[in-house]
Amino acid sequence: MKNIRLVQRDYIIFNEIFRWKIITGKHICNLTGFTGQRACNQRLYKLKNAGFITRQKVLYGFPGIYKLTSKAKKLIAVPNYKEQIRLEQVFHDSKVLDTAIYFHHKYHIPFSDIATEKQLHSKDGFSNRKHRPDFIFSLDRKTNCVEVELTPKSKQRLEKNVLENFQNYHLQYWIIPDFKTKIYTNLSELQRGYPNIEIIELGEIN
Structure with missing residues (x-):
């Protein structure tokens, strides 16, 4: 092992690696302000x-996971x-981070104003495994949540999560594969009773 002198950005890298379930070099480059991928790598x-x-x-x-x-x-x-690392969740967890970066750029949200599912569960205590969204963020003094939903859940379970989000957050954004899926149909029906639902196609994130 070689000794190196740590700088402030290194501590930011460490914290970002820890708070997300999955993180690649490309994600780290976006999250920590490197001017280019080569310098980050x-x-x-x-x-x-x-x-x-x-x-x-x-x-x-799939890129290496840090x-x-x-x-x-x-x-x-x-x-x-x-x-x-849960192999069946790798793609989903990677898209969660892609989505956080998308919201950062679209709404100019500092990454420090984003709390991950992992951080939320940590605050709850890991023995208390209640539902938490993939991440939450603050915008205009209001807290919103984001759910990346790539595979269908039962309608009952989906509505339970939607209800909890409706009670706890200003807006709930649902990222889905496309508008032709069963997920979209179910969420569209739930929008009638829960008007804070916003639905975004994954293609817009990518």
Whole structure:
């Protein structure tokens, strides 16, 4: 391992890696203000060689996923539990971060004003596994939530989540594959009773 001198941006990188379930080099570049991907990759390579982060290839054709080592977790004072990557959730969790970056650019929301599902569960206590959206953000002093819904849930479960979001947030944004899916049909029907629902096609995010 090589020793390197850490700078403020490195701590931002560590915190972003920890608070999202899945994060790639492209995400880190967007989240932490690098001028280009090459400069970001070079810094990540140095942090990896210094033993602060790991990069895992978990699916063919999918970019490497970054995680913190215990060395980095100690530096930013976060729990040192082992984090499992759920292969069936990799695409979804990656799209959640793509969506956060989209909202950041569209509404000029600072990333510091975005709280992830992981952070929300941490505040709840991990023994209290109630439903939480994929992330929430503040805009004009109002808190909104975002749900990335790529596979259909039962209508009963979907309405339960919609109701909870209706009670707790100003607007609830639902990101779905396209407007031809069963998810869209069910959400459109629920909009009649829950007018704070906004539906966005995944293609707009990409």
